[in-house]
Amino acid sequence: PPFWVVIPAAGIGSRMRADRPKQYLQLAGRTILEHTLDCFLDHPRLKGLVLSLAADDPFWPALPCATDPRIQRVEGGAERADSVLAGLLRLVELGAQEGDWVLVHDAARPNLARSDLDRLLAELADDPVGGLLAVPARDTLKRIGADGRVAETVDRSLIWQAYTPQMFRFAALHRALADALVAGVAVTDEASALEWVGQAPRLVEGRADNLKITRPEDLEWLRQRWAHKH
Ligand code: CTP
Ligand code: MG
Numbered sequence: 001p002p003f004w005v006v007i008p009a010a011g012i013g014s015r016m017r018a019d020r021p022k023q024y025l026q027l028a029g030r031t032i033l034e035h036t037l038d039c040f041l042d043h044p045r046l047k048g049l050v051l052s053l054a055a056d057d058p059f060w061p062a063l064p065c066a067t068d069p070r071i072q073r074v075e076g077g078a079e080r081a082d083s084v085l086a087g088l089l090r091l092v093e094l095g096a097q098e099g100d101w102v103l104v105h106d107a108a109r110p111n112l113a114r115s116d117l118d119r120l121l122a123e124l125a126d127d128p129v130g131g132l133l134a135v136p137a138r139d140t141l142k143r144i145g146a147d148g149r150v151a152e153t154v155d156r157s158l159i160w161q162a163y164t165p166q167m168f169r170f171a172a173l174h175r176a177l178a179d180a181l182v183a184g185v186a187v188t189d190e191a192s193a194l195e196w197v198g199q200a201p202r203l204v205e206g207r208a209d210n211l212k213i214t215r216p217e218d219l220e221w222l223r224q225r226w227a228h229k230h
Pocket of ligand 2: 011
């Protein structure tokens with residue numbers, strides 16, 4: 001199906017401890033953000049793409065794609081959900097309709113495979129709610145107690161990691177996110193907002209290597225992988 005994209009890229013990357021927000025760190029000769037945008041920009045089903053950036057972001061204007069007319073920019077907010085909501089508001093101006101599909105994808109996930117993107121689109125095309133790429137837990141899982149010791153072993157088969165893109169209908173996503181923010185509910189992804197209003201997003205199994213660059217070792221790992229690919 002045709003789809004809109006919102007990319008939240010207004011974070012500061014505190015856990016990365018770099019000299020700039022992580023989306024502007026280099027990977028195979030370009031910034032992480034440029035690779036992430038490339039996952040979508042040439043997709044034949046893309047209706048439009050909105051990028052949420054921090055106010056006065058000094059790094060964006062220096063990129064070659066800063067003048068790309070396919071990229072609509074908005075100012076992000078204090079939390080990821082604020083940045084996504086700002087992007088959704090711009091989609092209204094671009095002509096998004098209630099039932100249109102919107103995909104939200106972290107700027108910090110530059111290794112999204114086209115096959116994963118297309119499988120998400122295909123598997124959810126007729127779904128009433130929508131859903132997200134996710135990865136089944138691989139390791140044995142422990143719940144930690146206050147004393148730093150194992151409180152219990154958790155059933156691994158019940159736990160999946162939430163990835164992005166997350167794909168929902170425009171109006172439902174907009175309403176759920178806005179209501180959650182007003183209510184002060186902490187929503188760290190779009191699915192949480194939909195869950196909060198009583199919906200059950202579908203999990204579509206994706207590749208584990210669509211990881212979010214969070215800590216320095218994540219970027220090291222991806223740089224090494226891409227050293228062979230590029
Ligand atoms: N993000 C955003 N606006 C915010 C916070 C985060 O647009 N106020 C974006 C980030 O730029 C990132 C994505 O949301 O692409 C996922 O968030 P996360 O990995 O937590 O990135 P940061 O918040 O930048 O990193 P950290 O939490 O380590 O500071
Ligand atoms: Mg964060």
